[in-house]
Amino acid sequence: MSKEHLLYRYSRSGFLLAVLLVPALVGCSGGKKTSSEPTDQAKVPGGTAVVAFAAEPDVLNPLIFKSAYSGQILVLSIDSLMEMGEDFRYFPQVAKSVSLSQDSLMVTVALREWRWEDGSLVTADDVVRSVELFMDPRIASPRAGGRLANVARVEALASDTVRYHFRERRADQIATLGHYLLPAAAVAHLDPAEVMSWPMNEAPVSNGMFRVSSWEHDRHLLLERNMSYSGSPPHLDRLLLRIIPDEMTRFVELETGGVDVMTDVPPHLAVRLEARDDFSIARTSGRLIGMVYWNHDKVLFGERKVRKALSFAMDRRAIVDGLLGGYGQIAAGPFPPVVWAHDPTVEPDPFDPGKARALLDDSGWSDTDNDGIRDREGVPFAFTMITRKGDPVRENAIIILRENLQAVGIEMTIRILEFTTAIDRVRAGEFDAYLGVFSAQLSVDPAALLGSDGFDRYNYGRYANASADSLMDLGMRITNRNDAQPVWSSFQRLMAEEQPMAFLYHPDMLIAYNNRIRDIQPHVLSPFQNIRDWWIAPEDRKY
Secondary structure (H helix, E strand, C coil): CCCEEEEEEEECCEEEECCCCCCCCCCCEECCCHHHCCCCCCCCCCCEEEEEECCCCCCCCCCCCCCHHHHHHHHHHCCCCEEECCCCCEEECCEEEEEEECCCCEEEEEECCCECCCCCECCHHHHHHHHHHHHCCCCCCCCCCCHHHHEEEEEEEECCEEEEEECCCCCCCHHHHHCCCCCHHHHCCCCHHHHHHCHHHCCCCCCCCEEEEEEECCCEEEEEECCCCCCCCCCCCEEEEEECCCHHHHHHHHHHCCCCEECCCCHHHHHHHHCCCCEEEEEECCCEEEEEEECCCCHHHCCHHHHHHHHHCCCHHHHHHHHCCCCEEECCCCCCCCCCCCCCCCCCCCCCHHHHHHHHHHCCCECCCCCCCCEECCEECEEEEEEECCCHHHHHHHHHHHHHHHCCCCEEEEEEECHHHHHHHHHCCCCCEEEEEEECCCCCCCHHHHCCCCCCCCCCCCCCCHHHHHHHHHHHHCCCHHHHHHHHHHHHHHHHHHCCEEEEEEECEEEEEECCCECCCCECCECCCCHHHCECCHHHCCC
16 A cells, blocks of 8 residues: 555644645735624523525535525534645545545545434445445436545545545546535435435535524525534524525624625625714625626637637726726636636736727627628527626626627627526526626636536536646646646636636625624634624624
């Protein structure tokens, strides 16, 4: 057996890291954080915090969920072997120690004494079965094509020891251990072919700090403290997640005390709270990318020169300054500035309608019948762009984009749909263009978004480019980040030329909260990143 290098060991005094896999990144934060300042008051456990959710989760089964709202709930209720911390380094959760073989093709994990909500131990069999289900074609998990695709097999060496065997050397082997876990006993009698009707779609089995107590569809979900939790418990007893699709309604509920926390506050509404002593606003540089997905199966978007013209025609500054109020940055590519591989020398396309017109002319798109719309071989350059309802930035940005494109002779029809309707159509490929928002991975792996093997994940436009695939594959094989940076820079330059989608903006994350909830410290990883530390003084408890 190859010599193994011990990477992590858990001790009573904390986590001892022998090897730092990910360099620290500097995040941005700001705004008013009155209630997050240190206090000498004792933190007495108890109380309920109420959070406004913009949309209902799709399912709560970690194998098949696709909604970001589902992910936010699952990360509060299911702990993984490894987890990314606020310093962007991976640290053990359920794992006690992690050893990487010299050739990096095996990782051996010893488990801590960690329990499911029914009190049973998390075992190596649970880990093995979880990976098997993620990779089962009958499940068709959207995570099967990610890092887990590099797992050849997982074996239980003992009840508390498991070994991962990888197909090839990659830079993110340890990050692979961040997948969700399921109890083998709970899924033993379930048919993978019937996964859409599994009980855990509504009630996942928890080994995390909270458990899903109830879910009243289109109204709320109630999370309660997991009394069997093996880690440091949260101070809160309960977290009530109210489903409120309309943004203004969410904000009014916040102002009037119906909810305590709103995680997606638009800048123009945040200003209303800044003068109030009973609320705080926290600002964090985000991992989101607002962009237009082009459907590459459509003839209109198949040529690089045309996509480049569309990019030059779009006024990104009008979106960032006018709609985000300056709380964001113009996007140049698929890596937000908070990601270590981001190359600041790759600049976004400027707003240049003249250059856009010249490129369209060169591509044979001209207004032959003088109706104001370009055409080629009798086909007008006309298409429909859809976006989701409930996000005023997108609802107004799509109008700006329509005006931008109209100015260069392109007719764009707008359709604003309910979130579930919009995303279902996009996933099915039933769209021309989609103005959406993507959450980038902080540990770099853009294949789900831009790889030719990502059609069943987030590559909704079905973009495929051999050079892009080659660069992504090479970048993921290089374990030293200094060596990998030139590869990722080349990838970003290629994306700037290819414009597989129009990268528009990176919105900051603005979180507003009532000061009765104390010690809230949101992070780029999650607005709930330090929810374990949230607490409510007994005199401030309402429920």
